[in-house]
Amino acid sequence: MRSKIVAGNWKMNKNLIETEALLAELSAKLPDTDAEVMVAPTFVNLVPAVRSLEQSIIEVIAQNMHFAESGAYTGEISADMLLNIGVDTVIIGHSERRAYFGETDEILAKKVQAALENNMRVVFCFGEELEDRRSENHFEVVESQLKNALFSLEVSSWGKIVLAYEPVWAIGTGETATPDQAQEMHAFIRKTITEAYDASVANKVSILYGGSVKPGNAQEIFSKPDVDGGLIGGASLVADDFVAIIKAI
Numbered sequence: 001m002r003s004k005i006v007a008g009n010w011k012m013n014k015n016l017i018e019t020e021a022l023l024a025e026l027s028a029k030l031p032d033t034d035a036e037v038m039v040a041p042t043f044v045n046l047v048p049a050v051r052s053l054e055q056s057i058i059e060v061i062a063q064n065m066h067f068a069e070s071g072a073y074t075g076e077i078s079a080d081m082l083l084n085i086g087v088d089t090v091i092i093g094h095s096e097r098r099a100y101f102g103e104t105d106e107i108l109a110k111k112v113q114a115a116l117e118n119n120m121r122v123v124f125c126f127g128e129e130l131e132d133r134r135s136e137n138h139f140e141v142v143e144s145q146l147k148n149a150l151f152s153l154e155v156s157s158w159g160k161i162v163l164a165y166e167p168v169w170a171i172g173t174g175e176t177a178t179p180d181q182a183q184e185m186h187a188f189i190r191k192t193i194t195e196a197y198d199a200s201v202a203n204k205v206s207i208l209y210g211g212s213v214k215p216g217n218a219q220e221i222f223s224k225p226d227v228d229g230g231l232i233g234g235a236s237l238v239a240d241d242f243v244a245i246i247k248a249i
């Protein structure tokens with residue numbers, strides 16, 4: 001059975017005081033759940049977040065990391081630095097990293113490799129832009145993103161991979177893929193992995209949907225058979241909304 005996962009990506013939001021307040025509210029309101037719950041605060045707030053969630057089921061994860069072990073990479077963070085503070089899951093390939101920081105499939109493949117070499121878990125994000133969908137190229141785009149970054153991995157590495165399909169046109173726009181569009185793409189992703197590997201790899205990997213998931217639409221999206229949870233942006237910044245989304249899974 002695949003893990004159900006609800007992950008909150010806080011992006012560049014919440015200073016230290018706000019981070020502590022949101023974590024305290026989340027901890028107090030967290031419902032009983034079989035799902036894995038993750039939050040990704042900004043780098044400078046990872047240590048206090050890990051400390052404040054020591055007794056909690058909520059896992060603190062990172063939004064990004066560099067592929068090098070160490071060295072002259074001003075402003076960057078390595079896998080070892082994350083592991084050393086108790087963070088062993090990292091988001092890689094978010095569309096904002098691709099769009100604003102020039103992260104190509106080649107760079108992302110190196111980041112995934114570095115995370116796996118350090119025995120970290122990866123939440124790998126990918127998804128098409130609006131023009132890809134308009135020109136009905138979305139399946140090809142998604143297939144090539146997966147192939148370029150992940151399909152040279154050993155079968156054994158897939159146990160450390162979580163996928164997050166995020167159509168770029170649905171991120172922060174209030175426009176979501178319909179539950180049927182999400183299901184259609186998630187089923188396509190599983191079929192693509194089956195063809196590249198086999199059904200047992202494809203059926204074990206959790207595939208999250210991301211893009212304007214809110215309390216009002218979460219349940220219907222999560223009810224789809226190939227949707228194993230969500231990567232939540234804006235709604236994860238409001239405790240009541242994030243809690244409602246966790247309850248929806």
Ligand SMILES: O=C[C@H](O)COP(=O)(O)O
Nearest residue numbers: 009171172211212233234
């Ligand atoms: O990482 C999260 C996604 O970018 C979704 O963001 P959003 O829920 O604000 O659309």
